[in-house]
Amino acid sequence: MKRLIIALIAGIIGTATITMAQPNDAPQNGSAQSATAVFAGGCFWCMEADFEKLDGVGDVVSGYAGGVMENPTYERHGRHLEVVQVPYDPSVISYRELADYFFRHIDPLDEKGQFCDRGHAYTTGLFYSTTEEYDAAKAAKIDAENVLNESVVTPLIELQKFWKAEGYHQNYYKTNPIRYKLYRTSCGRDRRVKQLWGSH
Template sequence: MRRLIFAAILGLSSALSAASAEASSVGDENIAKAVFAGGCFWCMEADFEKLDGVGDVISGYAGGLMDNPTYERHDGHLEVVQVPYDPSKITYRELADYFFRHIDPLDDKGQFCDRGHSYTTGLFYSTAEEYDAAKAAKAEAEKVLGETVVTPLLELKKFWIAEGFHQDYYKTNPLRYKLYRTGCGRDRRVNQLWGDK
């Protein structure tokens, strides 16, 4: 569904260039970065930017071997978001817990209406401390849901920034984004799974 929306409006204009997206992810040296794959990167970007202590979230690709992936060609990669955050305001573990509560961690075939490997979930880590926090968050999600969580823990090798058109899509194309998110059933399924948990 999203590919059809994207194809229909690709020719309009890019909101940002990849270079400006990269520049916006650079900031205070006290800022840490976490990477999460939760299906549609537009939706993950919108969800994480609601959090206090989180900066401008960047959409991209990770997890594959291909250099310079693009939206049309990113075999092996997952759609991800890079989340810049201030560890004095929010921890990696808190981000990981939040991440699980905004995805369907029981689905290993994609997320919501987006199917296929590139839309599967993944919790990326760069350090032993992040790995331990990710593992604990996954165990907590399994405990709360009472089912096996299929979201893998993946070592981050490289984050590739997505095309400028994808950055801040929920802000630059609010109506199309809302139609996509509602039509895809994302919030409905998340609420069904997590409710008030």
């Protein structure tokens, strides 16, 4: 669906190009980030928008992880997933809190993609780099299963490398708010999340 939206937009605007996001390394919410976490929750534009609402989280970066291809791109990503790298201040928010938040903003019961986006690249994954992160991720997954009373298919994946996505994907929800809103609404993401999680 996201590829279709991009193609439709390109057709509508003719020779105009999608707005390129400018790099922004400044932390948000006045916090100093000293740790990062990586999550795959389908469309990385939506994950950026969701995580950047949190206190203690800085400028979230869209990218690719989980595959073996070197220098993946949006068009050629091998077995990589669309992911976000979340910089955060552990004195404000913990990895476990981020993991809990992550589960409540995806459909962890869908093993074939997320919402209208289908295929391996859009499947979910919770990445960890340390034993402590693995334990926290596992606890968050068990909690999600208990709340939903169903088996969660989201795998826990050891992070090997994060690859930053192309510039036009960064901060897309800010630089292209109308196109982003059209995509998010038409994809049914928020409706499905509310159906699954309600007020949890």
